[in-house]
Structure formats: structure tokens, C-alpha cells
Amino acid sequence: MTSAEAAEPDRPARVSGIDKIERRRVALAESALKTLGELGYARTSLREIANNSEFTHGVVHYYFRDKIDLISYCVRYYKTKCAQRYDEVVETAASADELATGFLAKMTQTLVEETPMHRLWYDLRAQSMFEEQLRDDVTAIDQLLEQMIWRILTRYADLVDGTPTVDAPTAYALIDGLFEQAVVGYAADPDEVPTQLTDRVSQVLPKLIAT
Amino acid sequence: MTSAEAAEPDRPARVSGIDKIERRRVALAESALKTLGELGYARTSLREIANNSEFTHGVVHYYFRDKIDLISYCVRYYKTKCAQRYDEVVETAASADELATGFLAKMTQTLVEETPMHRLWYDLRAQSMFEEQLRDDVTAIDQLLEQMIWRILTRYADLVDGTPTVDAPTAYALIDGLFEQAVVGYAADPDEVPTQLTDRVSQVLPKLIAT
DNA sequence: GACTTTGTTTGACACTTGTCAAGAAATCTC
DNA sequence: GAGATTTCTTGACAAGTGTCAAACAAAGTC
Numbered sequence: 001m002t003s004a005e006a007a008e009p010d011r012p013a014r015v016s017g018i019d020k021i022e023r024r025r026v027a028l029a030e031s032a033l034k035t036l037g038e039l040g041y042a043r044t045s046l047r048e049i050a051n052n053s054e055f056t057h058g059v060v061h062y063y064f065r066d067k068i069d070l071i072s073y074c075v076r077y078y079k080t081k082c083a084q085r086y087d088e089v090v091e092t093a094a095s096a097d098e099l100a101t102g103f104l105a106k107m108t109q110t111l112v113e114e115t116p117m118h119r120l121w122y123d124l125r126a127q128s129m130f131e132e133q134l135r136d137d138v139t140a141i142d143q144l145l146e147q148m149i150w151r152i153l154t155r156y157a158d159l160v161d162g163t164p165t166v167d168a169p170t171a172y173a174l175i176d177g178l179f180e181q182a183v184v185g186y187a188a189d190p191d192e193v194p195t196q197l198t199d200r201v202s203q204v205l206p207k208l209i210a211t
Numbered sequence: 212m213t214s215a216e217a218a219e220p221d222r223p224a225r226v227s228g229i230d231k232i233e234r235r236r237v238a239l240a241e242s243a244l245k246t247l248g249e250l251g252y253a254r255t256s257l258r259e260i261a262n263n264s265e266f267t268h269g270v271v272h273y274y275f276r277d278k279i280d281l282i283s284y285c286v287r288y289y290k291t292k293c294a295q296r297y298d299e300v301v302e303t304a305a306s307a308d309e310l311a312t313g314f315l316a317k318m319t320q321t322l323v324e325e326t327p328m329h330r331l332w333y334d335l336r337a338q339s340m341f342e343e344q345l346r347d348d349v350t351a352i353d354q355l356l357e358q359m360i361w362r363i364l365t366r367y368a369d370l371v372d373g374t375p376t377v378d379a380p381t382a383y384a385l386i387d388g389l390f391e392q393a394v395v396g397y398a399a400d401p402d403e404v405p406t407q408l409t410d411r412v413s414q415v416l417p418k419l420i421a422t
Numbered sequence: 423g424a425c426t427t428t429g430t431t432t433g434a435c436a437c438t439t440g441t442c443a444a445g446a447a448a449t450c451t452c
Numbered sequence: 453g454a455g456a457t458t459t460c461t462t463g464a465c466a467a468g469t470g471t472c473a474a475a476c477a478a479a480g481t482c
Contacts, residue, residue, distance in 0.1 A: 040337075042338060043341070126337040170411045172392075173392040187340065204385065
């Protein structure tokens with residue numbers, strides 16, 4: 001956790017021991033996430049993952065015990081990237097409007113730019129209902145996202161001198177419902193969906209605050 | 212659509228032509244839905260479906276062109292059962308409270324009694340993001356559910372002499388978000404989740420109405 | 423340099439998958 | 453009942469799966 005992950009993606013440099021194998025794992029995971037995001041959990045095989053990477057399918061098994069091990073590592077890795085997305089906005093926003101606008105902008109941005117990743121997330125969350133091995137990781141991420149939404153909402157409440165009228169899980173479920181709707185519908189109508197999402201979220205947000 | 216589906220599940224009786232093969236299809240679909248609900252889309256094979264039914268795997272292919280054909284038939288069949296669940300409540304409720312209570316009761320009831328079916332639904336909706344062949348059927352159901360929620364909300368608004376403050380897609384996304392959260396969390400905590408769901412929905416409902 | 427450790431490739435295994443086809447059984451038609 | 457049609461069973465196929473292990477290469481150690 002204390003390692004300074006510098007630049008230099010080209011030169012493998014001198015990374016010894018546990019750090020090196022961690023690098024490989026991350027590289028594998030990143031590659032796996034790409035294919036998973038495109039194909040979905042159901043039709044992604046280890047060989048497909050290996051093919052779309054610079055490694056062979058044997059390497060995958062050298063670094064991960066089995067398929068579930070790889071995928072749950074991917075999920076955990078993904079989690080670190082997604083939950084702090086809005087932190088900067090929350091901290092710098094000086095007014096409720098600024099916060100809302102910044103939040104919505106980032107939200108639609110990630111919707112558009114990282115659609116496959118979000119598709120995969122909803123896919124994996126569904127899979128976790130059938131595969132216990134995924135459940136812990138999924139609920140951990142869910143909690144992280146819930147906290148993220150909660151930070152935004154409480155900050156928003158502060159800025160308008162009000163208090164939230166719903167608890168954290170409720171707020172998360174509501175916003176997540178809107179976001180999932182957007183993710184599902186994005187493929188069919190990429191032009192309209194993002195603006196619809198911002199419209200809807202900004203309609204709902206004020207209703208969750210009492211002044 | 213006009214056929215009167217009577218009782219007599221034992222005696223195949225005299226059902227001729229297209230009706231008979233439709234019966235088999237329905238039987239197959241019902242059996243398939245059961246296994247799909249337990250195992251999820253990813254790890255349900257045609258053979259598994261056949262094994263858990265009274266038929267052999269060859270029969271499946273006699274009545275359905277391929278796997279997708281079967282599953283999308285299942286989805287369509289499922290749709291007819293799920294979207295009118297609340298119609299009676301909507302029609303008979305004489306007050307807003309009665310409507311809310313009836314709606315919430317039915318909602319938690321189906322959550323508890325038909326968990327596998329709901330799990331499957333969210334699974335298939337996620338799959339539809341990766342498999343175009345499912346997309347049309349899934350969006351059709353989504354629309355049906357949206358209309359269902361909308362009927363409830365507008366009726367609710369009528370009974371309190373108000374009007375909805377969000378449009379139909381928004382209302383559906385919000386309620387669906389809460390419901391999906393409940394479905395996902397149900398396995399982990401079957402005792403608390405249903406009451407939490409009713410709490411949250413009944414907290415949210417009034418916020419979607421302006422009097 | 424030789425030797426050990428670590429990392430990688432390759433090919434194989436047992437198994438499951440969707441699909442199909444040939445034939446048996448049941449049903450219907452006359 | 454004989455013959456034709458529909459329905460079902462069985463077994464096979466090619467392709468793909470996760471997993472593993474033995475050969476090979478690279479890096480590190482003395």
C-alpha cells in the first residue's frame with residue numbers, strides 16, 4: 001500500500017519479488033477487464049482473456065489459481081478505480097449548484113467513456129447472486145459506492161443548509177437505479193440517454209433533502 | 212390469445228395442432244425458468260434444463276431452434292406473468308394508504324416467494340447488454356414494468372389529490388433501484404430486507420407526488 | 423561458468439457445451 | 453390393421469472449456 005507507483009510503463013525496471021508478481025497480476029487484470037467489459041462474464045473464457053493480452057493462457061494460471069480467483073481480483077482492482085471518482089468534485093465545490101453540476105458532469109462522462117466497465121459491473125453484480133465466491137467482493141464495492149453517494153448527498157445538504165431525508169442505502173439505490181437505467185439504455189440511444197440521466201438525477205436530488 | 216387455459220395438467224387431453232406444440236413449449240419454458248432461476252443464465256445449459264424436466268435434451272431442440280430461441284421464449288412467457296401483479300390492488304384501493312399498503316405487501320410477497328425469478332430477471336437484463344438477441348424482449352418487459360409503476364403512481368397521486376413530480380421512466384428507475392437492491396441483498400439477510408424495502412419505498416413514494 | 427530459482431510456453435487431459443441426425447415409438451388417418 | 457406423420461430418444465460430432473504438467477527460457481546466485 002505504501003509503494004509509490006511511478007510512471008515508466010515501458011521499462012519493467014527493477015521491481016523485485018512480490019512487487020513484480022503484483023505488476024503482472026495488474027497487467028493481467030487490466031487486460032481481463034477489457035475483454036470482460038466487451039463480452040460480459042458469461043462468454044469470457046480464460047483463453048479469450050489471454051488472447052486479447054500479450055500473455056499466453058498458461059501465464060494466467062501461473063498468477064491466478066483459477067478463473068474465479070482472476071475475476072474476483074479484477075473486481076477488487078476495478079473497485080479502487082471507481083469509487084473516488086467524485087471525491088474531487090465534493091471537496092472543491094463551493095455551492096450546491098456547483099456540486100450538482102460537477103457531479104452530473106462526471107457522472108455522464110464516466111457513463112459515456114467507460115460504458116463497458118459499467119456494463120460489466122452490473123453483470124457481475126447479477127452474477128454474484130448465483131455465485132457465492134463473488135458475493136463478498138461485490139457487496140464491498142456496493143458499500144463503497146453507497147458511501148460515495150452518501151458523501152455527495154450530505155455535502156449537498158450542507159451547501160443548501162438542509163439535511164437528507166433518506167438514509168444512505170436508500171439514496172444509493174435510487175441514484176443507482178437511474179444510472180443502471182442509463183447504462184442499459186445507452187447502447188440503444190447514445191445521444192439522448194446522457195442528458196436524460198442528468199435531467200432525472202437533478203430532478204431527484206432536491207427531493208432527498210429537507211431544508 | 213383467446214384460448215381458455217383450463218385445468219387438467221395431468222391428462223394431455225385432446226389438443227390438436229398448434230395448440231399442442233404450444234403446450235409443450237410452455238412446459239419446457241416453465242421448466243427452463245426454474246433452472247435458470249436457480250443457476251442463472253451463465254451456467255445453465257440446455258442439458259441441465261432437460262435434466263431438470265421430464266424431457267430429454269433432444270426434445271428441447273425439437274421445439275426450439277436454438278438456445279437463444281428457448282431463452283427468449285422464456286423471457287416473453289415470464290413477462291405475461293409479472294406485469295399485472297399489482298393491477299388488482301390499483302383497481303380496488305379506495306384510499307392512498309390502502310393502495311400503498313397493498314402495493315408494498317404484494318411487492319415484498321413477490322420478493323420473498325419468487326426470488327429466483329427476480330434474480331433471473333436482473334441477470335437477463337444484464338445479459339441483454341452483451342447479447343443483442345435478448346435486447347428487444349428485455350426492453351419490452353422493462354416498458355411493461357415501467358407502465359405498471361406508472362399506473363400505481365398516478366393512481367396514488369389521484370387518491371391524494373396530487374400529481375406526480377417525475378415522469379414514468381424516472382419513477383420506474385427509482386423504484387426498480389430499490390427493488391433490485393432488495394433482491395441482491397435478500398440472500399444475505401432474508402429477515403430484514405423485506406421490511407427495509409417497504410420502509411424505503413414508502414419513504415420515497417410521497418416524495419414523487421406534489422399536492 | 424554451473425546451478426537454482428523463477429517465469430513462460432506449449433500441448434495435452436477430461437469434460438461440457440450446442441447442435442444435429444438417424445432411428446424408435448407413439449399418434450393419427452384411412 | 454397398414455401406412456403416414458408426428459413426436460421423442462439416443463448417440464454422436466466438433467468446438468470450446470478450465471486445468472494442469474512437463475519442457476523450455478530467463479534471471480538470479482554462488
